Amino acid sequence: MRRYEQGSFFLEIEPRRCKGCGVCVQSCPQGVLTLNSEGKVEATEIARCVFCGICEQRCPDFAISVHKERILQPSLV
Amino acid sequence: MPNTKELAHHEEIQKRFTGAHALCAGCGTPVCVRTILNAIEEPVVVINATGCLEVATTRYPTTAWNVPWIHVAFENAAAVASGIEAAYRALRRRGKITKEIRVVAFGGDGGTYDIGLQALSGALERGHRFLYVCYDNEAYMNTGNQRSGATPFAAQTTTAPTGEKSFGKPQRRKDLTEIVAAHHVPYVAQASISDWYDLAVKARKAVSVDGPAFLNVLSTCPRGWGHPTDQSIKIARLGVETCYWPLYEIIDGQWHLNYMPEERLPIVEWLRPQRRFAHLFEPGNEALIAQIQQQVDEDWEKLLRRCEGRA
Amino acid sequence: MREQELVQGNEACARGAIYAGCRFFAGYPITPSSEIMEYLARELPKVGGICLQMEDEIASLSAVIGASWGGAKAMTATSGPGFSLMQENIGYAAITETPCVIVDAQRAGPSTGQPTKASQGDVMQARWGTHGDHPIIVLTASWVREVFEMTVHAFNLSERYRVPVILLLDEVLAHLRENVVLPEPGELDVISRRHPERLENFKPFFDETMVTFGEGGRLMVTGMSHDEFGFPAQGKKAAEQLQRILKKIESRAEELAIYRAHYLDDADAVIVSYGITSRAVEESVRVLRAEGLAVGWLDLKTLWPFPEKLIRSCTEHAQYVLVPELNAGQLVREVERAVGGRVLVEHLGRLDGYLITPEEIAARVYDRVECLKGA
Numbered sequence: 001m002r003r004y005e006q007g008s009f010f011l012e013i014e015p016r017r018c019k020g021c022g023v024c025v026q027s028c029p030q031g032v033l034t035l036n037s038e039g040k041v042e043a044t045e046i047a048r049c050v051f052c053g054i055c056e057q058r059c060p061d062f063a064i065s066v067h068k069e070r071i072l073q074p075s076l077v
Numbered sequence: 078m079p080n081t082k083e084l085a086h087h088e089e090i091q092k093r094f095t096g097a098h099a100l101c102a103g104c105g106t107p108v109c110v111r112t113i114l115n116a117i118e119e120p121v122v123v124i125n126a127t128g129c130l131e132v133a134t135t136r137y138p139t140t141a142w143n144v145p146w147i148h149v150a151f152e153n154a155a156a157v158a159s160g161i162e163a164a165y166r167a168l169r170r171r172g173k174i175t176k177e178i179r180v181v182a183f184g185g186d187g188g189t190y191d192i193g194l195q196a197l198s199g200a201l202e203r204g205h206r207f208l209y210v211c212y213d214n215e216a217y218m219n220t221g222n223q224r225s226g227a228t229p230f231a232a233q234t235t236t237a238p239t240g241e242k243s244f245g246k247p248q249r250r251k252d253l254t255e256i257v258a259a260h261h262v263p264y265v266a267q268a269s270i271s272d273w274y275d276l277a278v279k280a281r282k283a284v285s286v287d288g289p290a291f292l293n294v295l296s297t298c299p300r301g302w303g304h305p306t307d308q309s310i311k312i313a314r315l316g317v318e319t320c321y322w323p324l325y326e327i328i329d330g331q332w333h334l335n336y337m338p339e340e341r342l343p344i345v346e347w348l349r350p351q352r353r354f355a356h357l358f359e360p361g362n363e364a365l366i367a368q369i370q371q372q373v374d375e376d377w378e379k380l381l382r383r384c385e386g387r388a
Numbered sequence: 389m390r391e392q393e394l395v396q397g398n399e400a401c402a403r404g405a406i407y408a409g410c411r412f413f414a415g416y417p418i419t420p421s422s423e424i425m426e427y428l429a430r431e432l433p434k435v436g437g438i439c440l441q442m443e444d445e446i447a448s449l450s451a452v453i454g455a456s457w458g459g460a461k462a463m464t465a466t467s468g469p470g471f472s473l474m475q476e477n478i479g480y481a482a483i484t485e486t487p488c489v490i491v492d493a494q495r496a497g498p499s500t501g502q503p504t505k506a507s508q509g510d511v512m513q514a515r516w517g518t519h520g521d522h523p524i525i526v527l528t529a530s531w532v533r534e535v536f537e538m539t540v541h542a543f544n545l546s547e548r549y550r551v552p553v554i555l556l557l558d559e560v561l562a563h564l565r566e567n568v569v570l571p572e573p574g575e576l577d578v579i580s581r582r583h584p585e586r587l588e589n590f591k592p593f594f595d596e597t598m599v600t601f602g603e604g605g606r607l608m609v610t611g612m613s614h615d616e617f618g619f620p621a622q623g624k625k626a627a628e629q630l631q632r633i634l635k636k637i638e639s640r641a642e643e644l645a646i647y648r649a650h651y652l653d654d655a656d657a658v659i660v661s662y663g664i665t666s667r668a669v670e671e672s673v674r675v676l677r678a679e680g681l682a683v684g685w686l687d688l689k690t691l692w693p694f695p696e697k698l699i700r701s702c703t704e705h706a707q708y709v710l711v712p713e714l715n716a717g718q719l720v721r722e723v724e725r726a727v728g729g730r731v732l733v734e735h736l737g738r739l740d741g742y743l744i745t746p747e748e749i750a751a752r753v754y755d756r757v758e759c760l761k762g763a
């Protein structure tokens with residue numbers, strides 16, 4: 001699991017789940033993501049990330065996710 | 078009604094369709110399915126026709142589905158959906174169910190354009206309130222790339238091979254979106270996996286109408302189309318930008334164009350990256366490309382006339 | 389001499405069809421038979437034939453029936469779910485005496501089942517799947533070369549007797565590649581339909597001669613009960629006509645029976661097998677014989693009409709009959725019926741999609757024979 005942080009947000013990538021389809025790379029409006037030489041996704045430009053969550057929503061394999069730290073679990077509210 | 082962005086962070090909705098299925102890298106189908114299911118707020122029941130989606134999401138001994146899901150056969154997803162919807166309607170009328178439940182059927186182009194067309198037409202005509210989604214990858218990919226009614230003119234498939242006597246599929250694809258529209262249903266739209274917001278909004282509109290709704294979604298297949306697995310979204314985008322696959326919707330019989338390219342790209346941009354069209358770039362086949370361009374031009378003009386500038 | 393080549397079962401079927409003079413194929417993609425259509429889509433146009441991909445299996449067999457009346461030798465290929473969709477048209481082809489070949493590469497069912505696993509579960513459906521009494525010929529094969537030969541044979545019988553012929557393959561055989569020497573042109577007989585001597589006053593539904601559309605005679609082809617002219621018939625006429633077409637096949641059960649008999653003269657135990665299962669039986673018989681057991685083997689290629697007399701004569705002196713098949717017990721009932729309670733008949737089945745192994749067969753026969761000796 002790789003973690004990319006920026007303020008209270010972070011983006012997590014699980015390379016074992018990533019098939020390298022580039023769906024997230026091509027869907028990210030900010031150009032944050034790239035595929036590395038192993039064909040796995042990396043957030044090479046994390047500073048540009050606006051944490052819109054498009055990558056998370058589009059990834060067919062649930063390999064990438066966007067989080068806000070200390071998020072309240074809905075069931076605990 | 079929460080917006081799609083809020084729904085995207087709704088964990089339960091996000092996990093209606095989960096990972097660890099066996100769909101290929103670069104397959105447009107899971108992207109299509111996730112985008113649609115993530116956009117629907119109400120509980121869903123999913124009906125799945127035979128096809129890649131069904132096979133690869135229900136591999137022994139797993140499933141990728143976290144919603145009520147039923148697969149019956151290749152030809153009858155819409156008929157099964159009819160039964161489910163009619164039963165819900167009856168139960169609601171008697172007060173046994175109070176929740177709004179959305180009935181969503183997914184079928185590939187084989188299961189929709191060809192073998193499933195009769196069941197689809199019947200369900201549309203009867204007016205069941207359900208959403209039928211055709212993830213259109215333009216051939217029978219599950220059985221190894223045989224031509225379908227959705228395969229475009231001159232594309233190569235295993236049963237429309239190229240060679241001395243053949244240049245791929247000699248017929249044009251049928252316009253299923255228009256066929257569905259001819260059933261006078263309240264909502265019909267054409268979308269693409271490349272334009273996720275457009276697709277999500279269309280899914281939302283589709284389930285909110287009181288009657289049948291239909292989405293025809295261009296969905297890439299790197300195996301059958303022969304393009305790099307990491308280019309799917311871009312390729313689908315080219316389908317939209319060349320006006321090969323325009324984004325539009327038909328609401329209560331009114332045609333609306335959803336996307337007008339600033340500058341229309343020539344059709345070769347769509348054809349060139351795909352191996353199924355590679356033979357068109359051999360010397361002597363220029364006329365075929367010109368013919369495809371002409372078909373696209375004509376269809377586009379016709380669409381513009383129908384939309385009369387409505388956007 | 390022809391050279392050995394590595395050929396897939398499906399390809400052997402497609403090549404057999406072309407060899408037999410098939411010039412029309414209509415089909416619909418389905419695992420595990422799609423390669424037949426893929427091969428024919430490439431190769432049929434080269435010999436002046438036509439390969440159509442239809443919108444479903446109902447349309448596929450309909451087109452084949454149309455093509456047959458248009459004068460072509462015609463075939464379709466499918467698997468379980470598609471075969472189920474074809475049933476109505478199989479009955480139509482039977483009552484209208486339309487020559488056509490239907491290949492069913494069986495996969496584990498029912499319903500979607502296990503598309504990439506083998507089965508022999510369509511044996512009874514091939515015989516009785518369509519409604520009403522009807523004639524049918526069902527063939528099967530166990531080796532890739534046999535697939536070729538049986539395809540040719542299927543066309544020959546279909547054209548000779550004006551009857552739909554079903555060729556039952558299975559997933560493993562369809563996808564299996566074997567080193568084979570396929571028959572050369574002229575090596576196998578190729579039979580075509582016979583025409584009546586005169587067109588004047590001819591009766592299109594009277595015997596095994598056939599006139600096709602466009603030849604000049606008046607033809608009326610209908611699935612409704614009809615008389616020898618094709619006109620709708622009821623009562624005695626309808627019954628007579630049905631009896632004639634039933635008898636056409638049933639009365640020839642013994643001459644239509646294709647089989648291989650091994651070591652039956654002295655056999656105490658007889659294994660009756662067909663299709664893919666025969667490959668395992670071959671090995672088990674070798675092992676059992678080496679152990680000194682008097683085991684015989686009847687390897688059936690014609691399943692329907694069921695060769696009753698053959699079964700009876702082959703099991704006359706046996707004490708034990710085993711029918712291994714990849715189903716819950718289908719052909720075994722026919723064998724039991726033929727044997728008529730004289731001998732213990734047992735079924736050895738498998739439903740998990742895997743093949744019956746030679747060990748399983750050998751172990752069962754060994755046990756039973758020892759047991760019967762003791763008794």
Ligand code: SF4
Pocket residue numbers: 017018019020021022023024025040041058059060061062063064
């Ligand atoms: S969309 Fe998912 S699987 Fe595809 S490259 Fe991105 S993280 Fe990997």
Ligand code: SF4
Pocket residue numbers: 011027028029030031032033048049050051052053054055056066
């Ligand atoms: S959250 Fe939005 S901006 Fe950030 S990587 Fe994902 S798609 Fe790009």
